[in-house]
Amino acid sequence: MRIGIPRETKSGECRVAVTPSGVRALRDSGAGIVVETGAGTASGFEDREYRDAGATIVSTSPEAWSADLVVKVKEPLSSEYGFLSESSTLFTFLHLAAFPQLTEELLTRRVTAIAYETVVSCGALPILRPMSEVAGILSIQAGARGLEKGCGGRGVLLAGTDDFPPGDVTVLGAGVVGRNAARIAAAIGANVTILDVNPKKLSEAQGRCGGRARTILSTPEAIAGAVKETDLLVSTVLVAGERAPCLVTRKMIRSMRPGAVAVDIAIDQGGSLETSRPTTHAAPFFIEEGVVHYCVTNMPAAVPRTSTQGLMAATLPYLLSFSERGVIGALRSDEGLLAGLNTFNGHVTCEGVAKAFGKTFLTAKEAIR
Incomplete structure (x- = not known):
């Protein structure tokens, strides 16, 4: 098998799909590896390291995309659609329910597309998990920055001081992202409130916070009340393979404290705030209804070295x-990996994507039969 690793083209995307150590492991398994020049530079991995590990360095994107299996970090952009082909397989984060045009391209070009975010193992999402941990931690850093006056925020220091009280943080969702966001917020001394529909997850999140968090069973009324009284809102709710549910209405956002901050981590799946729209690392913030919004679609790219290493550890067994x-x-040997198959031979094989666009759904097992 020939595996291609193109350089990422999404704005601010500094991660790379495979590290030099990953290349070495794949070479030892018999694969040939093609790496586009500069693909790992922003993550601290130079071309010579890939070459020393056994990869072939190529100078153009088409050379990397012509492999049997193309491994990326983020979804292809419109400039890359021409590289998509039924002769190769794409393995990357896709979040197709938020990208109708990309979905159509994959179907038209009959691409075998496997999405990191829908691969499952023991009921969990093993490839999404490390990026979720990073995003949860970064959400508090980003939110704290957004609260600074220079970003349009209300000028609140989340940790407070000896003489002045800490800020209020509300986290929607007590999954991997939410637990990490709440843990960091509690650790710096903020007043933390976590909402979720699952009491067991709430209990686990409170434990991760050392008991320094208030937990509330999530209802629309509970969300509205918590949002109104917070300085920083972090929305983390995810439905694997589907477009993110809209949990926070414009009316709720309008009720927030002037200069409060909303971080929408679900933005790469369409966003869970009615007022959200995608932003980039170059211009991460915008103000809507008097609230500072942070809606960067590839948050973990802010710390590419850590994120790349975490991603590599998760994807290498599948590679x-x-x-x-x-x-x-x-795919036939691993039902969890098969769950990652989103499109195959012109068919939608992910139920959430079919639901999002009203497409006919063909099970992955039927598709590859």
Whole structure:
């Protein structure tokens, strides 16, 4: 198998899909690796390291995209659609429910597309998890920055001081992202409130915060009340494979304290705030209804070294399986990996994506039969 690693083109995307150590492991398994020059530079991995690990360095994107298996971090942009082909498999974060045009391109070009975010293992999302941890931690850093007056915020220091009280942080969702956001907020001394529909998750999140958080069963009324009284809102709610549910209405945003901050981590799946729209690392903030919004669609790219290493640890077992069994063989041998198959031979094979766009759904198992 020939595996291609193109350079990422999304604005502010500094991660790379495979590290030099990952290349070495794949080479040892018998795969040939093609890396576009400069693909790992922003993450601190130079071309010579890839070359020393056994990769072939190529100078153009088409050379990397012509491989049997193309491994990326983020979804292809319109400038890359021409590289998509039924002769190769794409393995990356896709979040197709938020990208109708990309979905159509994958279907038209009959691409075998496997999405990191819908691969499952023991009921969890193993590839999404490390990026969720990073995003949760970064949400508090980003929110604290947004609260600064220079960003349009209300000028509140989340940690407070000896003489003045800390700020209020509200986290919607007690999954991996929410637990990490709440843990960091509690650790710096903020007043933390966590909302979720699952009491068990709330209990676990409170434990991660050392008991220094208030937990509330989530209802529309509870969300409205918590949002109104917070300085920083972090929305983390995810439905794997589907467009994010809109949990916070414009009316709720309008009720927030002037200069409060809203961080929408679900923005890469369409966003869970009615007022959200995608932003970039170059221009991360905008103000809507008097509230500072942070809606960067690739948050973990802010810390590419850590994020790349976490991503590599999660994807390498699957990449080795592809190398050793072939794409179809790997999919047939692992139902959790098969759940990652979003499009195949012109069919939508992810129920959430089919639901988002009113497409006919064909199960992944039927598609590769």
